[in-house]
Amino acid sequence: MKKQFDILVIGSGLGGLVSALILAKEGRNVCVLEKNNQYGGNLQTFSRDKLIFDTGVHYLGGLSEGQNLYQFFSYLDIIDELKLQKMDEDGYDKITFGDDEIEYPHAQGFENFVKQLSVYFPEEKENLENYCEEIQRVCSQFPRYNVVGKDHYNEEILHLNTKRFIESITPNEKLQAVLLGSNFLYAGDSENVPFYVHALTVNSYIQSAYKCINGGSQISKLLIRKLREHGAEVHKHAEVSEFIFNENNILTGVRTNAGKEYFAKKFISNIEIRSTIKLIGEDRLKKSFLNRILSWEPGPSCFSVYFVLKPKKIRNFNYNIYHFSSEEMIWNAYHYDKNEWPQTYMLSSTRSKHDTEFAESLTAISYMDFEEVKEWENTFNTVADEQKRGELYDLFKAEKAEKMITALEKKIPDLRDCIKRIYTSSPLSYRDYIGSFNGNMYGYSKSSENPLKTMVSPRTKIDNLFLTGQSVNMHGILGCTIGAFNTCAEIVGKELIDKRLTQFINKNKSEK
Numbered sequence: 001m002k003k004q005f006d007i008l009v010i011g012s013g014l015g016g017l018v019s020a021l022i023l024a025k026e027g028r029n030v031c032v033l034e035k036n037n038q039y040g041g042n043l044q045t046f047s048r049d050k051l052i053f054d055t056g057v058h059y060l061g062g063l064s065e066g067q068n069l070y071q072f073f074s075y076l077d078i079i080d081e082l083k084l085q086k087m088d089e090d091g092y093d094k095i096t097f098g099d100d101e102i103e104y105p106h107a108q109g110f111e112n113f114v115k116q117l118s119v120y121f122p123e124e125k126e127n128l129e130n131y132c133e134e135i136q137r138v139c140s141q142f143p144r145y146n147v148v149g150k151d152h153y154n155e156e157i158l159h160l161n162t163k164r165f166i167e168s169i170t171p172n173e174k175l176q177a178v179l180l181g182s183n184f185l186y187a188g189d190s191e192n193v194p195f196y197v198h199a200l201t202v203n204s205y206i207q208s209a210y211k212c213i214n215g216g217s218q219i220s221k222l223l224i225r226k227l228r229e230h231g232a233e234v235h236k237h238a239e240v241s242e243f244i245f246n247e248n249n250i251l252t253g254v255r256t257n258a259g260k261e262y263f264a265k266k267f268i269s270n271i272e273i274r275s276t277i278k279l280i281g282e283d284r285l286k287k288s289f290l291n292r293i294l295s296w297e298p299g300p301s302c303f304s305v306y307f308v309l310k311p312k313k314i315r316n317f318n319y320n321i322y323h324f325s326s327e328e329m330i331w332n333a334y335h336y337d338k339n340e341w342p343q344t345y346m347l348s349s350t351r352s353k354h355d356t357e358f359a360e361s362l363t364a365i366s367y368m369d370f371e372e373v374k375e376w377e378n379t380f381n382t383v384a385d386e387q388k389r390g391e392l393y394d395l396f397k398a399e400k401a402e403k404m405i406t407a408l409e410k411k412i413p414d415l416r417d418c419i420k421r422i423y424t425s426s427p428l429s430y431r432d433y434i435g436s437f438n439g440n441m442y443g444y445s446k447s448s449e450n451p452l453k454t455m456v457s458p459r460t461k462i463d464n465l466f467l468t469g470q471s472v473n474m475h476g477i478l479g480c481t482i483g484a485f486n487t488c489a490e491i492v493g494k495e496l497i498d499k500r501l502t503q504f505i506n507k508n509k510s511e512k
Contacts, residue, residue, distance in 0.1 A: 005031045008264035010240050013041025015468035016270025017223040018484035021076055024230035026492055035239030037383040040220030041434055048423050049308045051361050057216030058348050060477050061204025071147050072481050075504050078222040083213040088318045090116055092209035095181030096323045104178040113206050127170040138199040144482045148501050160195035161448035177327040184322055184346050187299040187442045191331045194448040204478050243279045251462050266464045272435050273471045296454055300334035301427035301439035303368040305404045308361055313418035316351040316359040334367035342366035342407050364404050370427045370438040382432050397424045442475040458487040466490055
């Protein structure tokens with residue numbers, strides 16, 4: 001007897017796990033297949049020297065009571081078990097430039113955001129208030145951003161351009177750069193990116209900003225535990241290598257690399273969209289759709305350096321630093337000069353479990369073009385399938401780590417003496433572990449000139465196949481969570497999803 005599921009989810013990134021849990025809560029018989037040794041996509045963590053490092057998710061926004069991600073995670077029944085640490089309220093992100101010693105803060109709470117930046121830009125208070133109002137207005141136009149309500153995108157908002165918008169808010173070039181300073185969160189080509197991408201990303205963190213204690217993988221672990229409580233099956237080391245179509249060309253099942261077959265009525269793909277196309281077979285899709293997807297520009301990848309620190313050497317800082325070699329770099333942060341790398345970086349610290357005043361580790365991330373690692377593109381290395389890339393690759397990574405230390409020493413002069421061990425990851429690591437095309441961090445580049453080009457419906461031309469994940473409209477924790485609810489709305493009906501969320505919100509209100 002072949003086992004048949006109601007829903008088969010391919011890939012266990014956040015979008016896939018949330019979709020699976022929403023449907024399992026509705027009584028559907030669900031199965032999730034993951035190719036890697038660890039679930040969670042960008043939520044994966046790794047352990048070195050008994051310390052935990054995040055690969056993708058370094059902090060979360062909108063998680064204070066009543067805020068949008070809080071409500072979604074409450075509905076999924078994972079909020080109470082998340083171990084969170086609130087970041088510095090007066091500056092969860094600090095933006096720095098070149099030799100300017102000022103750290104410009106992005107504060108939590110809109111009033112506080114204006115207040116803290118007004119210290120450095122007193123004559124810009126009104127412009128800062130307008131900026132905050134406009135960000136909230138744009139976010140309110142998006143379906144499900146406020147959990148329930150708002151049916152359709154407002155197309156006019158999709159075409160707003162970040163650069164033009166920021167220039168319309170203030171002529172002060174330094175302030176423009178400061179407001180765009182966390183554009184690493186959407187892979188920073190602020191010149192072309194639609195303003196809604198900036199607004200949706202930044203708004204959540206201004207509402208509230210948290211770090212996950214012991215890493216972001218706790219989110220995927222909690223979701224999997226809840227899935228199993230609802231009777232779902234979750235399998236790792238199960239890479240889907242083939243879609244099975246019947247004689248009527250209807251998708252009925254999948255085959256894994258190991259030759260196992262899984263059958264279902266409906267399927268959700270949470271893997272890279274190009275990989276999904278390969279599994280479907282190009283002949284089953286319209287040329288126009290194929291050409292549109294294949295013309296998408298992958299966003300940039302990155303190189304990360306993870307520092308294990310000697311005890312009691314570097315004081316912990318409860319915020320992220322976004323550093324740019326100049327204010328101009330803000331507009332084209334990932335079009336860097338290879339010889340000058342790193343021209344930008346994000347730096348975060350993790351507090352010591354033994355002495356919370358001090359940091360036990362640092363993570364520094366900078367953009368890296370896939371071209372820089374292209375000579376090793378035919379190598380593959382994960383925990384599930386361990387292979388070495390060779391001495392030249394190790395040398396390449398060591399040189400990059402050295403350059404990163406030199407750049408960071410301008411901020412932390414005695415850094416070199418504080419380091420116990422160094423680990424690194426390159427665009428190849430992101431490609432192999434996350435499964436993203438050329439190791440891109442946030443899906444595909446979006447353009448305000450043609451915003452609809454990179455938007456796809458969760459529905460596909462295959463009747464019972466649906467899409468979710470970072471390549472479907474919006475990346476990030478909130479983007480993928482909202483995307484998962486939208487995917488499930490296509491499967492069980494928008495009315496039902498809205499009804500469930502409304503009932504849940506009302507029940508919470510009445511209990512309070």
